Amino acid sequence: MAVTHLKIEKKGAESIDEYLEYERIVGGDDKGKLFTPSQYEKYKKKMIPIRMNNRLYVCWASLKTGIECKQVGPETKCFCQHRYKQHKSDFEVLPTDRPFKLPCEELGCRCRSFSYIPRNGSQSIRCTCKHTTEEHSVVGAKKCQKTSCGCKKFYSQFTCGCGDPCSNHRMIIETKEERLSRGKPVGRDVPYKAMGGLTGFSSLADGYMRMDASGVGAPSMEILEQPSSMYFSFIFIGSVRFYLNLSSKQGVCLFKEGV
Numbered sequence: 656m657a658v659t660h661l662k663i664e665k666k667g668a669e670s671i672d673e674y675l676e677y678e679r680i681v682g683g684d685d686k687g688k689l690f691t692p693s694q695y696e697k698y699k700k701k702m703i704p705i706r707m708n709n710r711l712y713v714c715w716a717s718l719k720t721g722i723e724c725k726q727v728g729p730e731t732k733c734f735c736q737h738r739y740k741q742h743k744s745d746f747e748v749l750p751t752d753r754p755f756k757l758p759c760e761e762l763g764c765r766c767r768s769f770s771y772i773p774r775n776g777s778q779s780i781r782c783t784c785k786h787t788t789e790e791h792s793v794v795g796a797k798k799c800q801k802t803s804c805g806c807k808k809f810y811s812q813f814t815c816g817c818g819d820p821c822s823n824h825r826m827i828i829e830t831k832e833e834r835l836s837r838g839k840p841v842g843r844d845v846p847y848k849a850m851g852g853l854t855g856f857s858s859l860a861d862g863y864m865r866m867d868a869s870g871v872g873a874p875s876m877e878i879l880e881q882p883s884s885m886y887f888s889f890i891f892i893g894s895v896r897f898y899l900n901l902s903s904k905q906g907v908c909l910f911k912e913g914v
């Protein structure tokens with residue numbers, strides 16, 4: 656009896672590992688209907704080389720200091736309220752036009768390119784017209800959609816952790832070569848969808864908390880020495896993503912990303 660129980664536990668842990676790996680790779684591209692093993696193999700054959708070769712690095716940086724205050728990850732929300740992984744992030748051929756456009760792929764959403772907007776804890780921030788992010792259009796200058804409001808452009812004085820108002824920041828979307836030429840870290844190549852600017856654990860902390868502008872910080876040797884598959888094991892509890900060290904088999908939470 657005890658033996659059977661142990662077997663189930665081990666198999667359970669393996670299938671959770673496999674599922675997490677599947678989620679990280681597919682990131683919703685199955686539209687909620689699990690791929691069959693052959694569909695999954697075909698998907699990986701097509702997408703993984705694209706991600707290895709054509710990854711785009713995405714962050715939100717202060718115009719004044721250049722600090723990269725937010726490294727965008729798969730679960731980071733856009734102004735349109737959809738997550739980065741719901742936007743186009745895989746390019747078979749990288750467009751030559753700049754800036755890159757990463758349109759939202761959710762049905763009916765008019766968002767033309769991923770655009771990070773900070774939140775105030777769990778609250779969405781307000782424009783100077785007093786209406787929230789969601790009450791503004793996702794296109795153009797993002798005018799207010801409240802009928803009686805004449806606001807033509809979303810503008811917030813909300814202060815980022817770096818001390819600059821959020822309106823004084825911009826999106827940076829760049830290739831690996833472009834990022835390297837600016838002297839910024841690119842981390843290691845990963846097969847996962849919509850990794851954006853995540854290059855290691857410390858990318859998840861806000862720029863001013865990392866105490867460096869690079870996005871890589873100084874992870875402990877323990878983290879550096881783990882096999883790469885341990886870096887991005889995560890689960891959701893509510894809307895908070897917990898990063899787990901599955902190698903310890905105790906599921907230790909190493910980091911959490913509020914989204």
Ligand SMILES: [Zn+2]
Nearest residue numbers: 735737759764
């Ligand atoms: Zn959207």
Ligand SMILES: [Zn+2]
Nearest residue numbers: 733735759766
């Ligand atoms: Zn969007």
Ligand SMILES: [Zn+2]
Nearest residue numbers: 784786799804
């Ligand atoms: Zn308004």
Ligand SMILES: [Zn+2]
Nearest residue numbers: 782784799806
């Ligand atoms: Zn407004």
Ligand SMILES: [Zn+2]
Nearest residue numbers: 717724815817
């Ligand atoms: Zn900032």
